[in-house]
Amino acid sequence: MNINNQFLAGKKGLIVGIANEHSIAYGCAKSLREAGAELAITYLNAKAEKYVRPLADQVDARLVMPLDVEEPGQMQALFAAITEQWGQLDFVIHSIAFCPMDDLHGRVTDCSLPGFQQAMRVSCYSFIELARHAEPLMKNGGTLLTMSYHGADKVVENYNIMGPVKAALESTTRYMAHELGAKGIRVHAVSPGPLKTRAASGIAHFDALIDDATQRAPQHRLVDIEDVGATCTFLVSDGARSLTGQTIYVDGGCNIMA
Template sequence: ATGLMAGKRGIIMGVANNRSIAWGIAKAIHDQGGEVALTYQGDALKKRVEPLAAEINAVLAGHCDVSDEATIDAVFADLEKRWGKIDFFVHAIGFSDKDELTGRYIDTSADNFAKTMQISVYSFTSVARRAEKLMTEGGSMLTLTYYGAEKVMPNYNVMGVAKAALEASVKYLAVDLGPKNIRVNAISAGPIKTLAASGIGDFRYILKWNEYNAPLRRTVTIEEVGDVGLYLLSDLSRSVTGEVHHADSGYHVVGMKAVDAPDI
């Protein structure tokens, strides 16, 4: 194979369907000659992920629920047997109770706070520890975050607090793994209509607001985020680690509503 990812193999967690950000990244890697292993969460998603894996000749690496560590170990035991080493790991996983992605942050329950942190934050560190063992010749790890970590976004609530912790994890992991030439970065993606996003209150309003006010006057696609992922997973970004890279049509630099923005 030729391309930026030729000779590289890795695992991508978080494909639920063909609208998933993880799928945009998987396609970009495959297009550049990389070999991908995909996990899925449960049998319901297996049916959706199986044909997608076939489309890009990806390995179906099995069921993985990050709240069940045994399923992570099983996937990595299989990967070690199959490939021995890996070069990249993508974490595109987030979860919070839909009922708490609306209203006030102050009403977050202890249970959902813990669950949101476990699945959306700790899982990156937990899987990174397994991935490190297989990155014997260096590597690149990538997670997905959102501007709600930096600024308060309506309804994002506990997920914003989790993303802030995830972004801090990226920096700590980058320092832990740098001596092994393993890089750790995040993409802060602009809003995209995915399964996970449909749980966030008034999401259509957020999309429109971004479209009208981002410097590029449009929202981003999974293919565009995929290309940024390609850069961060390939050797093009070999000097970059601990970074949170915005792929949001520039929205994060804006301080006020655009003068030409229509009312929503």
Template structure:
């Protein structure tokens, strides 16, 4: 895949969270590639590899590695591969989230301690762990992105445990932005509107959420994965060199309407 506007030429991006071509992470990877960046991609396991590998080939990814953040050693292995192939890193996209189905669909009061801890570890703390491994490789500064959602700020029916978890993720972005700023590393929480992804399919009445969000958005329509991807790509360029620590909404303006 050739870059059509190589503003990110020479930059190297790790994108975590592609499940298929409807994934937000795929939109980010495609946008980075279109702007000239080199890519490292991950797949959750061997079952997921058959869906992700063709996308990695399409995008001309330099690295494709397995990554389940709950498996000890796999995260470190990804960064070892990046260090060995590239020696440095410029962008990191964290687009993974998980909660056990019974804890996600039973309401927050009924969420088990184990389910809450699992959701927090995979969906939030794994970003902190990635940042710790990525920062030493961002020798010329860089950008880190974590995917949040409106349910971190306001109550969204049926979002359940993921609301508090995403709120923690957004707070983590602010604190990481503060800690990593002196190194020229910028950290962003990206909050897309509801999108038809595999992860969203686990939410009850998600189709209703899509319709309501589109009706509420001042622009009259929802964002898609490429809208999210190009927002991240812009934030990774020098044009956004003084932007860090905030939550960036990519939702057609739906978040401003009560």
């Protein structure tokens, strides 16, 4: 690790959403650690722990704890541990989403109420919860980042109900940026192009989506988790101190194309 590149030394952050080495959240963790940040990492459950702990070790995570946002008390326990360990927090990266498969693969018109509620609960409301718990620990300001997708803004075939859910997430980002700005807390949605992650594998005909994005993007290539990690590292840094409330596309320019 090059000491001259430690521009995030002293910053402490929470990363939620690592499932394996292909996760966007892991790309963020690697980049942030290389820049000198200290990290707290969560895993979903006992089954996921065996995959996440070795990755947490690779980025020297100070805390590794479970977080299922649908399990009462787990978020409170996580932030109690962060408060005890550090007493402060400089950034949070929220990279989780879920929708029951039947609702994800069906029409928006046919989405069930329980499916819609669960998708919103896990994919959107959990970001609000994280922000609420992080706010008192961001005594000197901070950065809150969540992951969106182009389907929030345009109709993407087979993205279905996750489009409206991500649209709500992006709107939430703007409102929280407004509410928390006076405290020096910046809030962004990062919108990567399609990536071959475990979560994306649930989208029907995902390979066709990958091929289309590669052909349409001006750079004619897919982005990877390192690209997203580098962008998030910049957004956490003081170099992005005047940016907030944005949806930042990391997609090789695909979003500008008709």
